[in-house]
Amino acid sequence: MDEPTGHGENGSVGRGESMPSRAVETPGSRGSIAASVMRRVGVRPAWVVIGGITLVWAIATAFTGSQTLPRWLRYGPLAVSLAVFGLPHGAVDHLAPARAAGRRPTAASILAVGVLYLVLGSAYGLLWWALPVASAALFVALTWFHWGQGDVYALDAIGASHLDGRGVRVGTLLVRGGLPMLVPLLAHPAEYRVVVGAWVALFGSELDAAWLLSPTVRGTLGGGFALLTVATLLAGRRRSGGRVWYLDAGETALLWGFFLLVPPLFAVGVYFCVWHSLRHIARLIAVDPTARTTFAERGPVPALMRVGRDALPLTAVAVLLLLAIAVAGDVALPGGVVAADVAVGTQTDLRAAAALYLVFISVLTLPHVAIVTWMDWAENAGLARLVDEQ
Ligand SMILES: CC1=C(/C=C/C(C)=C/C=C/C(C)=C/C=O)C(C)(C)CCC1
Numbered sequence: 001m002d003e004p005t006g007h008g009e010n011g012s013v014g015r016g017e018s019m020p021s022r023a024v025e026t027p028g029s030r031g032s033i034a035a036s037v038m039r040r041v042g043v044r045p046a047w048v049v050i051g052g053i054t055l056v057w058a059i060a061t062a063f064t065g066s067q068t069l070p071r072w073l074r075y076g077p078l079a080v081s082l083a084v085f086g087l088p089h090g091a092v093d094h095l096a097p098a099r100a101a102g103r104r105p106t107a108a109s110i111l112a113v114g115v116l117y118l119v120l121g122s123a124y125g126l127l128w129w130a131l132p133v134a135s136a137a138l139f140v141a142l143t144w145f146h147w148g149q150g151d152v153y154a155l156d157a158i159g160a161s162h163l164d165g166r167g168v169r170v171g172t173l174l175v176r177g178g179l180p181m182l183v184p185l186l187a188h189p190a191e192y193r194v195v196v197g198a199w200v201a202l203f204g205s206e207l208d209a210a211w212l213l214s215p216t217v218r219g220t221l222g223g224g225f226a227l228l229t230v231a232t233l234l235a236g237r238r239r240s241g242g243r244v245w246y247l248d249a250g251e252t253a254l255l256w257g258f259f260l261l262v263p264p265l266f267a268v269g270v271y272f273c274v275w276h277s278l279r280h281i282a283r284l285i286a287v288d289p290t291a292r293t294t295f296a297e298r299g300p301v302p303a304l305m306r307v308g309r310d311a312l313p314l315t316a317v318a319v320l321l322l323l324a325i326a327v328a329g330d331v332a333l334p335g336g337v338v339a340a341d342v343a344v345g346t347q348t349d350l351r352a353a354a355a356l357y358l359v360f361i362s363v364l365t366l367p368h369v370a371i372v373t374w375m376d377w378a379e380n381a382g383l384a385r386l387v388d389e390q
């Protein structure tokens with residue numbers, strides 16, 4: 001199908017075009033549709049799911065006193081993310097950068113993304129073999145940045161006016177990324193350690209992170225992060241305490257509660273699907289002229305289907321690649337615990353399977369973050385907006 005380009009469209013925001021630094025908000029423009037997509041696809045469903053789970057969990061634990069989830073439920077969201085929103089949100093990376101710049105993807109632009117994935121992905125894969133513990137730390141740091149970057153983009157898209165200063169913008173990125181990456185450590189250190197330990201165990205290493213789990217270190221980290229949260233929100237309010245500021249403060253409080261209360265593997269899995277990925281998918285709808293028109297004319301579900309169609313081929317390739325690695329890894333990995341044991345389905349084996357999936361995601365995440373950072377630059381969004389202000 002012939003795809004219209006974003007060029008010349010009302011409110012198109014590609015960097016190469018003569019645009020002011022913010023999208024023009026006329027009815028039906030890319031900016032106003034982007035805001036509506038972000039609210040209906042990125043924000044509302046996330047609130048319903050994360051808010052609902054937090055509430056149900058708080059009530060259930062208060063009544064039963066039990067803090068544990070059945071195993072199938074603990075690993076459930078991660079398994080779902082293989083096909084729904086999670087893995088697919090990155091499987092449009094071959095088309096998204098060109099669209100973010102207001103251009104139609106070409107063979108050359110798709111090839112460039114492929115080469116980037118090959119180079120950065122294999123470099124990170126090798127790093128896991130050479131330095132597993134440092135690679136694990138890098139993965140958490142990278143996700144911290146990337147999930148923070150995604151939330152800053154979403155807040156901008158719905159019209160935030162309190163994120164214009166350098167301190168508030170960088171602070172918001174650090175707070176939003178730290179909620180899923182740091183807060184689980186504060187309340188659930190043992191599970192955190194087991195999850196990260198399983199990543200490095202795939203490469204025959206052991207995680208010696210007792211210091212990180214000590215109450216003093218966690219207390220200091222938690223106190224510091226709580227201070228950063230409050231200081232960033234107050235600084236934002238001083239700039240502009242409009243409706244989006246209230247949404248920002250509400251989301252921050254909700255996520256603090258969610259990650260403090262809900263067991264980490266389940267919580268991070270749910271967040272990955274319905275928070276981070278859906279917000280990125282809302283962005284994908286907004287930058288694709290066809291999906292944008294579909295959304296404006298027929299609503300969110302057909303627009304989601306359009307992105308799903310774009311994501312399908314590379315999601316399938318990624319899942320097949322993961323399966324191939326699992327099967328080969330059973331022979332090659334020092335632990336030797338992956339594929340055959342998954343079939344048996346014991347606790348350790350599910351843990352190893354989840355670890356393999358997360359390490360696989362990490363390898364895809366490095367090029368994915370490069371692409372999204374480039375998209376931020378092309379759309380004059382995220383931290384790139386600060387560079388422009390200099
Ligand atoms: C599961 C889990 C963790 C880390 C998950 C990570 C790092 C996921 C990254 C996913 C990405 C980057 C997806 C793509 O956007 C923690 C917090 C270490 C401990 C608690 C459970």
Ligand SMILES: [Fe+2]
Nearest residue numbers: 089146280368
């Ligand atoms: Fe992402």
